[in-house]
Amino acid sequence: MGTVPENDTLEKNSQHMMDRNGRVWLSGVGLMAIFFAVLLSGCDQTALNSPYSRAESEQNIVYSSFSERPKHLDPVRSYSSNEYTFLGQIYEPLLQYHYLKRPYQLVPLVAEQVPVPRYLDAAGAVLPEDADEKDIATSEYEIRVRKGVRYQPHPAFATGKGGDYTYHSLSSDRIAAANKLSDFFETGSREMTAADYIYQIKRLANPRLHSPIAGLIGQYIIGFKEFGKEIVAATEKQQQATGSERPYVDLREIPLEGVQQTGRYSFRIRVRGKYPQLVYWMAMPFFSPMPWEADRFYSQPGMDKRNINLNWYPVGTGPFMLSENNPNLRMVLERNPNFYGEHYPDHGEKQDASTGLLRDAGKTMPFIDKAIYSLEKESIPYWNKFLQGYYDTSGVSSDSFDQAVQFSDLGEVGLTDAMRKKGIDLLTAVTTSIFYMGFNMADPVIGGESERSRLLRRAISIAVDMEENISIFSNGRGVAAQGPIPPGIFGYRTGAAGINQYIYDVVDGKPKRKSIAVAKELLDKAGYPNGRDAKTGQALTLYFDTSSAGPDGKARLNWMRKQFEKLGVQLVIRATDYNRFQDKMRKGKAQIFMWGWNADYPDPENFLFLLYGPNSKLEHGGENASNYNNPKFNALFDRMKNMSNGPERQQIIDEMLEILRQDAPWSWGFHPKAFSLFHSWYSNVKPNLMANNTLKYKRVDPELRSKLQREWNQPIFWPVWGFILLLIVTAIPAVMVYRRHERSVAK
C-alpha cells in the first residue's frame, strides 16, 4: 500500500514535480548534446569510425586481422597457418622460399647456403651425389649460419654489472608480481650462433614439448629418440632434486649424436639413409634458433602459472617482434631493432618487373614499422572495415563474393566496378592443398582391389561433379583435381598429359567430365545395373560419413546425395561430430568421406604419401585416410620419395598417378583457389603459399591510405539531428496533453 501526502502540500508537490520533469527532460537533451559534443571533439571528424587513433593511421603500419586465437607460439609445437602468420615474422629458420620465383624455390635465410647433403656408406666412406640409395647409410648436412644476427631485446638476455643474468634466478615473490613479460623492465640481446639451432633441434626431441614432427624427424636424425629418453631421465632427476614440476634441464649438456656443433657459426646434422625432404623442414619454424637463456628464463617455477612462457612470448631474430600479445583483441608486431637487414630480392619471374614487384629490388627490409592484427570473428565487420580502408588486405568470403568479384563472358575472374573504383586489386592463386572425397579401401563394398569395387569407385568419381560443386559452394574458387598433386608442385602435369582420362575426356586439350551414361555403364559392369545389386536385386546403399551437419553442410550433403542419385545409388548421410568422425576414421569404420591436406612443403612426396600403404590410418595411425595399399604404388613411392626432381622422378610419378587413377581410392576432389584483395596503398604483393615470412616484403603508403580513409569515411550527421528533431516534435503534443491534463487536475 502506498502512502498519500497531506492535501495542503499537493499543489506544491505537483508544481515541484512538473518543474522536475522539465529539468529531467532538459537534462536529457543536455546530456545528448554533451554526448555528441564529446563525440565530435574527442575524435577527428574524418576518423569517427576509425578503429585506430589518428596517430596510428598515418604511421607506416600494416593493418590486418585474424579470426582465431593462435594456440601455440612456441616454434617447437606450432604447426598451423594462423600461428605461422606471427611466428614466420619473428623466428628465422635456416632456409626460406624465394618470394617471387615459381615454382617454389628454397633459398638461404640464416644459413649461408642451402645445404647439400654428403652421402656416406656404412663404413663411413663418402659416396657420389648420384649414389644408389641402398648404399647410403648416412647423409650429412653441413650448415653454416650468418654472422652478426642478433636476437630481439628480451629480459632473458639482461645482465647485471658482473655479467650475471638479471632474471635467471628470480624469487617466487618477484615472479608472482609479474603478469606480463614487460614487467621485467631490463632487456638485453646477443648474437645468434649455431648452438641455438642445435638447442632447438634438441627441444624437438623433448617429449614434454609435444612437437608434432618429433616422430617423423626421429626416424631420420641419428640418436634423436635416444636423446628424448635422456631428456626424460634428466628431467625426472631434476624434479626429484628440486621438487619443481617443470625443472630446467640444460640441453646443452646432453649430447645429441646426430647434431654436432663444428664451429661458432656451423653445425652438422646427420640423418639415417637419404632424406632430401629435410631441407624443406629447415624452412619451417621448427628449425628456428632458440637461445638457452630464454628456455632458462621461462622455466623458472611460477612463470608458466603467470602465463609467461615461450607459447606466449616468442624470442626471435626475425624482422619483427611480438610487442603485444592479446589474442582476444589484437596482436602487434613491431620492427626488431636488432634485425640485421635482409635485402629485397632483385629477380623473380618474367612479369614481376612489369608489375612493379622489383621496384624495391636490393633495398633493405622490412619496409614497415609495425603490423597490427585485430581479432575479427565475424566476416561482416571484417569485410566492411576492409571497404572503409581500415584493413589493408582481405580475403573474399562467400557473403561478400558477389560484391567483390564478377566473371566475364569468357569466365575470367575480375573485380566489380565498385571495387575498381576504390582502387582495390585482386590476386588469385591455386593453393597447394587438396580437398578430396575418399573411399575407405578397407570397406567390403566400396573398398578392396576387386575389379567390381574399382569400377564402382570410378563410376562414382564420374557422377560426383566437382566442377558443379566448386561453382555452387565455392563461387568457382577451385580447380577440379586430376590427381593428388596440386598445380605448382613438381609432378603436376598441365595439358592433356595431366588429365585423368578415367573420369574426363580430353576435348581441345581440356578436361570434359565423362557423361553419366559412361558412369552407368561402369556401374553395370561392376554388377550394379541401375544402382541395384545384380545378384540380390537389392538397391545399392552407400554411406557418407561427415562431421559437417550445419545449415551450410546440409546443402552440400543434399547436393552429394543427388550426385549418387544420378546413378540410382542411395546415399545415406551419417553426420556426426568431429570427434566421432575422427574416431571412425581411425577405426576404419567410415565408407565414403571428405578430407583435406595442406602441403607442408612443395614436394610431391608430401601428397603421394597420403596414399602410401605403410602410412594407412587404420593399421599404422598415419595420414593415409582411405587405407589404400597397393604394393606396386608403394614400391614406386619408395623409389620416388628420395629422388631429386628430374625426368626420371617425373616418369615414376606419372606411373604412380596412373595406378591411382585406375584404382580410384579417391574421387580426387579439388584444389581451392585463394582470392585476396588489397588496397592501392599496399604493394609488393605476390601470393606465396609456401612462405610464412612475407610481411617483411610488404610496403604501405600511409599518406595515401590516410587520404583515402578520410575521403571514404566522411561522417554524416544529418540523420542524427533529424532523429533528435523527430523526438522533439513528437514530444511536443505529448507535453501539451500532459500540461493540459495537469491543469485540468488543478481545477
Added chain:
Amino acid sequence: MMAYIIRRILYAIPILIGVNIFTFVLFFVVNTPDDMARMHLGMKRVTPEAVQNWKQERGYNRPLLYNSKAEGTDKITDTIFFQKSAKLFQFDFGSSDSGRDIGYDISQRMWPSLAIAIPVLLVGLLVNISYALLIAFFRATYIDIWSVVLCVVLMSISGLFYIIGGQYLVSKLLHLVPISGYATGMGAAKFLILPVIIGVVGGIGAGTRWYRTLFLEEINKDYVRTARAKGLSESLVLFRHVLKNAMIPILTGVVVVLPLLFMGSLITESFFGIPGLGSYTIDAISRQDFAIVRSMVFLGSVLYIFGLLLTDISYTMVDPRVRLS
C-alpha cells in the same frame, strides 16, 4: 538475516556439486580425454604416444568418476572429476588445458564485458521505465496502443538484426563510430557507443512491456485511486507512488541479473570484437578445454545463486513487510 544467508550458502554447496557433476558428465559424454588431447596437439601428425603423454601430464589418464583400482578414498579422489573439480570450491580455477591461468584470464576479460553490460543495464532501465511510465500515463489512448505495437515489433526482431543493422546504419553508412574493435581506458568509449545503443534499443520492447504491465497493475489499485481522489497530480501519482510500489518486481528482475553481467554476451562481443567473457566459454567448448568450461559453469552457477540471494535481501530493503527467516 545472517542465519538465513548462512543457510542459503549451505544450500548452495550441493547445488554446486550437482552442477559440477552434470557439467562433467555432459562434457565427457561428447569429448573423451583422447579427443581433447588430439584437439590440443593439432590435426596433423599426432602420434598415439603424444596423446598418452598429453593425458598423463594433465591428469586425464585417470578414470573419470570412480577409480576401481585404487584403495580407500582414492577410489573417489584419484579420478579426473575430483582432481579437476575439488579446487573450484576454493575458487582456485587453476590452469586451462593450454596452460593459461584461468583466474587471470577471467579477471582480464570481465572488464570489457562489464563495460558494455553496466551501461546497457542502467540506460536500458532508465529508458524502459521512462517509456513505460509515459505509456501508463497515456493508457488506453492511441499512444498506448501504438506503443504496445511498437514494443511487440521491437521484441520480434532478432538481436542479430539489431547488431548487423546497427553496424550497417551507424558505422557503414553514417561513419559515426567504428564497426568493431576495442581499446583500453578512455579509448574504449567510441567502441562501446554502438553496442550499448543496440543493447538498449534491443531491450526496449520486452523491458517496456514488462514495466508497463507492472505500472498498470499498480495504477488500478485502491491507494492510487485514493491519491487521485485527494487531488494529487498524475505525475506525482506515477513517480511517487506507482513507481515506488512497482519496484519489487523490477528489483527482482534487475538484482538477479547483476552478478551475471560479468559473464558477458556472446553475440555482441563476437560481432563487435569485444574481448569479454561472453566468448570465453564458447571458445573453450570449441577448443575442448574442459578446465575453462568447468570453471565458467561453476562461476556462472555461483553468481546466479549469489544473484538470487541478493534479490531476497533486496526485498527486505524495498518492502518492510518482507522478513527473511
